[in-house]
Amino acid sequence: MLTLLNLLSAIALLVWGTHIVRTGILRVYGTQLRHILSHNMHGRMMAFSAGIGVTALVQSSNATALLATSFVAQGLMALPPALAIMLGADVGTALMARVLTLDLSWLSPLLIFSGVLLFLSRKQSRLGQVGRVAIGLGLIILALELIVEAAHPIVQANGIEVLFASLTGDLLLDALIGALFALLSYSSLAAVLLTATLAGAEVIGLPVAIGLVIGANIGSGVLALINSSMQSAAGRRVALGSLLYKLLGLLLIVPVSGPLVAWMGELKFDPATLVIGFHLAYNSLRCVLLLPSVGLMARLCSLLLPERASDDGVAKPRHLDQTALDTPSLALANAVRETLRIGDLIEQMLGRQLDVLRDDSSEAGRQVRRLDDDVDALYNAVKLYLARMPRDDLGEQDNRRWAEIIELAVNLEHAGDLIEQMVGKLNSHKRPRLQAFSDSGLDELITLHGDLTANLRLGLNVFLSGDRSSAQHLLREKRRFRLHERKLAHAHVNRLSRQVVQSIETSSLHLELIADMKRLNSLFCSSAYAVLENEETGALGAGVEPAAAEPTRQDDPPLSHADLQTK
The missing domain is CATH 1.20.58.220 (Phosphate transport system protein phou homolog 2; domain 2)
Structure with missing residues (x-):
C-alpha cells in the first residue's frame, strides 16, 4: 500500500510541476506570447512555428489552445492559422517531453534551490516568477526520478499482473485510458512522461505505452474542447479542429500499429527512449502531413459549429474567458x-x-x-x-x-x-x-x-x-x-x-x-x-x-x- 501511495504522490508531483511551469511562464511572458501568436497568423508555416515555440516554453498545448481560441473568438485571428498553431503545439509538447527525459538528475536540486530563493525574496517581481518556473522544472525532473524508484517494487510485487491486466496492448482501449489520464492530470505532457517512465521500469510493455501516448494526445484535445465550452462558436472551432486532427492520427496509425511496434522492439534502445522517440516522430509526421489541410478543416469545423443567432436581451460578456x-x-x-x-x-x-x-x-x-x-x-x-x-x-x-x-x-x-x-x-x-x-x-x-x-x-x-x-x-x-x-x-x-x-x-x-x-x-x-x-x-x-x-x-x-x- 505504501509503495502505491509513493507512486501516486510522485505522479501528483509531476502534474503539479507542469502546472507551476505553465502558470509561471504565462504570468511572466503571457503578453509577449500573445504578441507572438497574434502576429504570426499570416502563413501556415509561421503559425506552425509559433505554436511550437510557445508550447515549448509553457510546456502545455492546453495553454496554447487557450490563447488561440481566445484570439479566434475575439475576431483577432482567422481559423486556419489558429489550427496551424494547434498542430505546432502538438510538436512543441513532444519536443519538451524529449528534453525532460534526458539525464538531468543533477539539475533538479539546483533548480529547486535557486528557484525557492528567487521566489521567496522577490515574489511580486518578474524575477520571482522566473524562480517559480525554475521550481516547477526541478519538481518535474525530481518527480520522474521518484516514479522510477516507486515503480521497481511494484514490478516485483505479487499481483502486478492483475493490476495491469486491462492493458493488453489493444490500441483503442489503451488510447482511451491514456486520454483519461491526460484529462485527470490536465496535461498530455505529464501523461507522456509518466508513460515513458513506466515503460522504462518495465511496468508496461511497448505496445501498451504506444497506445497510452496516442491517447494522451487525444485527451489534450478533449481537454481543450472542454475549456472552450464558454467561448463563442468561433473559438470552439479551434479546439474541435485540433481534436479531429488527433482522432484522424489515431485512425491513420491503427492499421500499421502492429508492424510498427514489432520494428521498434528490434531497435537497440531502452523502452523509455523508444516511447519518447515515437511520441516525437508521431506528432511531427502527423502534423506536417496534415498542415496543408487546415483550410479544409476550418470549413468542416464551421459546418459542424455554425454561428448561433445572437440574443437581443441584456448584454452578455464576450471577452471574460x-x-x-x-x-x-x-x-x-x-x-x-x-x-x-x-x-x-x-x-x-x-x-x-x-x-x-x-x-x-x-x-x-x-x-x-x-x-x-x-x-x-x-x-x-x-x-x-x-x-x-x-x-x-x-x-x-x-x-x-x-x-x-x-x-x-x-x-x-x-x-x-x-x-x-x-x-x-x-x-x-x-x-x-x-x-x-x-x-x-x-x-x-x-x-x-x-x-x-x-x-x-x-x-x-x-x-x-x-x-x-x-x-x-x-x-x-x-x-x-x-x-x-x-x-x-x-x-x-x-x-x-x-x-x-x-x-x-x-x-x-x-x-x-x-x-x-x-x-x-x-x-x-x-x-x-x-x-x-x-x-x-x-x-x-x-x-x-x-x-x-x-x-x-x-x-x-x-x-x-x-x-x-x-x-
Whole structure:
C-alpha cells in the first residue's frame, strides 16, 4: 500500500510541476506570447512555428489552445492559422517531453534551490516568477526520478499482473485510458512522461505505452474542447479542429500499429527512449502531413459549429474567458476589452440622450434605459471576473492595471446611471409641461454634449494606451470643459436677466444638465490621473489633482470678462 501511495504522490508531483511551469511562464511572458501568436497568423508555416515555440516554453498545448481560441473568438485571428498553431503545439509538447527525459538528475536540486530563493525574496517581481518556473522544472525532473524508484517494487510485487491486466496492448482501449489520464492530470505532457517512465521500469510493455501516448494526445484535445465550452462558436472551432486532427492520427496509425511496434522492439534502445522517440516522430509526421489541410478543416469545423443567432436581451460578456483567470496578463487583457465595450455602450447612451435633448424622443429614452441595463450587466461581470483573479501572485504592474480597470468600470457604471437620470429629467420636465429650451440654450447644451463625447473617447484611448502626452491633453480638455461649462452657466443667467421666457421656464433643468455634464466629464477624464501618477512626477507634477476633489474645487482661476461674454 505504501509503495502505491509513493507512486501516486510522485505522479501528483509531476502534474503539479507542469502546472507551476505553465502558470509561471504565462504570468511572466503571457503578453509577449500573445504578441507572438497574434502576429504570426499570416502563413501556415509561421503559425506552425509559433505554436511550437510557445508550447515549448509553457510546456502545455492546453495553454496554447487557450490563447488561440481566445484570439479566434475575439475576431483577432482567422481559423486556419489558429489550427496551424494547434498542430505546432502538438510538436512543441513532444519536443519538451524529449528534453525532460534526458539525464538531468543533477539539475533538479539546483533548480529547486535557486528557484525557492528567487521566489521567496522577490515574489511580486518578474524575477520571482522566473524562480517559480525554475521550481516547477526541478519538481518535474525530481518527480520522474521518484516514479522510477516507486515503480521497481511494484514490478516485483505479487499481483502486478492483475493490476495491469486491462492493458493488453489493444490500441483503442489503451488510447482511451491514456486520454483519461491526460484529462485527470490536465496535461498530455505529464501523461507522456509518466508513460515513458513506466515503460522504462518495465511496468508496461511497448505496445501498451504506444497506445497510452496516442491517447494522451487525444485527451489534450478533449481537454481543450472542454475549456472552450464558454467561448463563442468561433473559438470552439479551434479546439474541435485540433481534436479531429488527433482522432484522424489515431485512425491513420491503427492499421500499421502492429508492424510498427514489432520494428521498434528490434531497435537497440531502452523502452523509455523508444516511447519518447515515437511520441516525437508521431506528432511531427502527423502534423506536417496534415498542415496543408487546415483550410479544409476550418470549413468542416464551421459546418459542424455554425454561428448561433445572437440574443437581443441584456448584454452578455464576450471577452471574460474564465479559463484565463490563472494567467493574469491574459485575464487583465480580457477585462480591458470588456471595459472598453462598456465605454462603447456609454457612447451610445450619449447619442440617444442627444436625441432626447433635441427632439424629445420617447423611443430614444427607452433605448437609454435598455443600454443602462446592459452597462450594469457588463459592469457586474467585469467586477466579479476581477474579484476571482488570484491577486497574491500579481506583480506590481499587474496590480496597478487591475486597480485601473476596476476604477474605470465603476466610473462608467456611474456615468450610465447619471445619463439615465438626465434623460428622466428631460422627460419629466419637458413633455408634461410642453416646455422647450431657448434656441441659444439648446445650442449651448448640444455644444457641451459634443465636448463631453469627445472627452469620453479620449479617456478610453488614454486608458488603453497609457500614453502620458495623451493623458496631459485629456486634462487640458477637462479644464477647457470646466471653463466652457462655467461660461455657459453665466450665459444662461444673462438670458434670465433679459427675461427670456423659455430660459425662465427651463432654468432649473438647464443648470442641472450643465452640472450633470460636468460630473460626467470628471468621470470620463479620471483615467488620465492613473497614467500620470505612474510617472515619476506624478499627477501633481502635471499641475492637476485627483478627480475625487473635483466637486469641491476652490482653486480655479477667476474667469475673465471675455470668458463671461455670450453671443
